[in-house]
Amino acid sequence: MGRKSFLNDKKAELQIALSAWWFFIIVVIGAGIVISASIYYATDIDIKWLEADVLGERVLDCMVDDGYFVEGISERVYNECGLQEDKFKKGSNYFFKIWVGDEMVLGGGDYSIEKNCEVKGEGIGVTKYFPICSEKKAIVWSEEGEEIKIRVLAGSNQQGRIESNI
Secondary structure (H helix, E strand, C coil): CHHHHHHHHHHHHHHHHHHHHHHHHHHHHHHHHHHHHHHHHHCCCCCHHHHHHHHHHHHHHHHEECCEECCCHHHHHHHHHCCCHHHHCCCCCEEEEEEECCEEEEEEECCHHHHHHHHHHCCCCCCCCCCEEEEEEEEEECCCCCEEEEEEEEEECCCCCCCCCC
16 A cells, blocks of 8 residues: 555656646746737837828839820829729828929828928937838939939828728
């Protein structure tokens, strides 16, 4: 009886030890998940400069085809450039303006973004709440062979929320 009792005691000790280790491993994994999630969501990532740059590039790219200006594109810019027109209403987080030559042909979005970018450009201190603007320029050819200057000013004031495609 002594030998069987000794083996049963060893099995019980082993089960208790494994249970303690199992509990410890679950606590460590749970703590790792909680710490990782809190670090991820506490990080303040500002990619307004990238959004403004991509928007400007997208608009400029759809206005030019192999170095030639696409005539009539300003009327169809939302469809041709893959932009969602509802994202460029007053009060939105995005903005763009297009100049062909010296004439502004189209603009969309919240125009206060442009004014805030001008204020920031005048040496006012940068805050994380100010929008970021990006200007893109290109010299292209018309179908008649004339040189055309295109300028696109795009801006973003996205405050770290996830939004669908612009």
